[in-house]
Amino acid sequence: MSAARPHLCLVDLGMGNLRSVERALRAAMGDDLARDIVVSGDPGAVRDAGLVVVPGQGAFGDCSLALQRHGGALARALTDHIERDGHFLGICLGLQALFEGSDEAPGRGGLGVFRGRVRRFQDGLRDADGARVKIPHMGWNQVSVSPAGAHRIDEGAWFYFVHSFHVVPDDRSLVAAESEHGERFVCAVAKGNLLGVQFHPEKSQRAGLTLLRRVLEAVP
Amino acid sequence: MTVARRLIPCLDVKNGRVVKGVQFVGLRDAGDPVDCARAYDRDGADEITFLDITATHEARDILLDVVARTADQVFVPLTVGGGIRARADVDAILRAGADKVSINSAAVKTPELVNEIADAYGRQALVVAIDARRRDAADPSKGWEVFTHGGRVNTGRDALAWADEMHRRGAGEILLTSMDRDGTGRGYDLELVRAVVERVAIPVIASGGVGTLAHLEEGLRPIARGGGGADAALAATIFHDGLHTLTEAKAFLRERGVPVRATTP
Known part of the structure; x- marks a missing residue:
């Protein structure tokens, strides 16, 4: 059936919620875009993939450790794939891991594909009604799309978020979309065939499936 | 842009069937939780909650199958509550495809379970349900007590102190039900909702009385404007009985300035 297309590698960092992402990818594929999904933390599975998806929920420090397994071979396979402009989707921690480091785990590094850091939302902010801005940022929020994200993300679309940290890229041209939670923050970055999103397309109903479908459509 | 207030329909499930069928036009099987969840998803539910009221252990596998089939077709967060006593129960439910579990009596019996679940799966996966009743029905200044077992057992605990403890132990959200108002259709106990929202820094889901x-x-309106200030509203009857659709509810809320998610057409 789908043997002709290079597989999709769903990178298993041992950090949960893989099945949700797999289910959503299958639903977004339908029959016409069907391809094999290989769930694996093996660098070889990343190397041969047509599309690499790195999901992730949990702590940055654990994610950093998981990437350094196999003597750093998984991290190298991912950065090689990205440097070749391979098709790549990072979700939540899979976005954060592209940066140099995070305030969540100061001694631990990310992949360092992009310059910049992952920072925590400011504490103690209040909204216009005086209600406290809660951390984690949990629930549905709207995005404002930048040129880098325009072909994949719809302006004003609602996505489901669960996070306390957000990326701050040095290079503003990477910004694909922003959202607001007490402060404005970057919720998606894009470069070539790479897209990283802070929200969870797998839990964002039709808006999420639409985004996944656009990512899948671009993969040969 | 701001995070939307959420509407969460709740389905009571027993032996794999919805206890009180959903009166929806065009539903194939009003008693099938998967069909009901799909209908709510299409209608714009921001999350869906299953409350399992099955008594027997054997029926647990039926529930897990329902959760898995729902997760295959519904792509909004799914919470499952009822009958969770130990970490193994949590593990099975999350692995079947739920995003969060909701615990109530087990948290009262073993508060350390809250820390254990939060450490293992993250706070975002844990909702602690609190059933609260006024000490004096006419006087909210006397406070509220925590009840368990569907409101039959008074734990003697103060609801606000309990909410605070649950937050500190690792609850990601509080599902707050007023036992005074549940099933009455008279509206939320707004004093209770406000008191808990002001006490804890995590999201509060208001329930009971809609x-x-x-x-x-009223429940979702900010406290500064006389509302309860809740982050989300859980409701059953108002949606199940076909009194109102979620689409209608959202239009109503939007017109009154409550930020709600628009559903992608």
């Missing part, structure tokens, strides 16, 4: 769309709006 009979009209105006009640939903």
Whole structure:
């Protein structure tokens, strides 16, 4: 059936919620875009993939450790794939891991594909009604799309978020979309065939499936 | 842009069937939780909650199958509550495809379970349900007590102190039900909702008493404007009985300035 297309590698960092992402990818594929999904933390599975998806929920420090397994071979396979402009989707921690480091785990590094850091939302902010801005940022929020994200993300679309940290890229041209939670923050970055999103397309109903479908459509 | 207030329909499930069928036009099987969840998803539910009221252990596998089939077709967060006593129960439910579990009596019996679940799966996966009743029905200044077992057992604990403890131990959200108002259709106990929202820094889901769309709006309206200040509203009857659709409820809320998610057409 789908043997002709290079597989999709769903990178298993041992950090949960893989099945949700797999289910959503299958639903977004339908029959016409069907391809094999290989769930694996093996660098070889990343190397041969047509599309690499790195999901992730949990702590940055654990994610950093998981990437350094196999003597750093998984991290190298991912950065090689990205440097070749391979098709790549990072979700939540899979976005954060592209940066140099995070305030969540100061001694631990990310992949360092992009310059910049992952920072925590400011504490103690209040909204216009005086209600406290809660951390984690949990629930549905709207995005404002930048040129880098325009072909994949719809302006004003609602996505489901669960996070306390957000990326701050040095290079503003990477910004694909922003959202607001007490402060404005970057919720998606894009470069070539790479897209990283802070929200969870797998839990964002039709808006999420639409985004996944656009990512899948671009993969040969 | 701001995070939307959420509407969460709740389905009571027993032996794999919805206890009180959903009166929806065009539903194939009003008693099938998967069909009901799909219908709510299409209608714009921001999350869906299953409350399992099955008594027997054997029926647990039926529930897990329902959760898995729902997760295959519904792509909004799914919470499952009822009958969770130990970490193994949590593990099975999350692995079947739920995003969060909701615990109530087990947290009262073993508060350390809250820390254990939060450490293992993250706070975002844990909702602690609190059933609260006024000490004096006419006087909210006397406070509220925590009840378990569907309101039959008074734990003697103060609801606000309990909410605070649950937050500190690792609850990601509080599902707050007023036992005084549940099933009455008279609206939320707004004093209770406000008191808990002001006490804890995590999201509060208001429940119990919704009979009209105006009640939903009161619960979600900011405290500074006289509302309950809740982050989300859980409701059953108002949606199950076909009194109102979620689409209608959201339009009503939007017109009154409550930020709600628009559903992608």
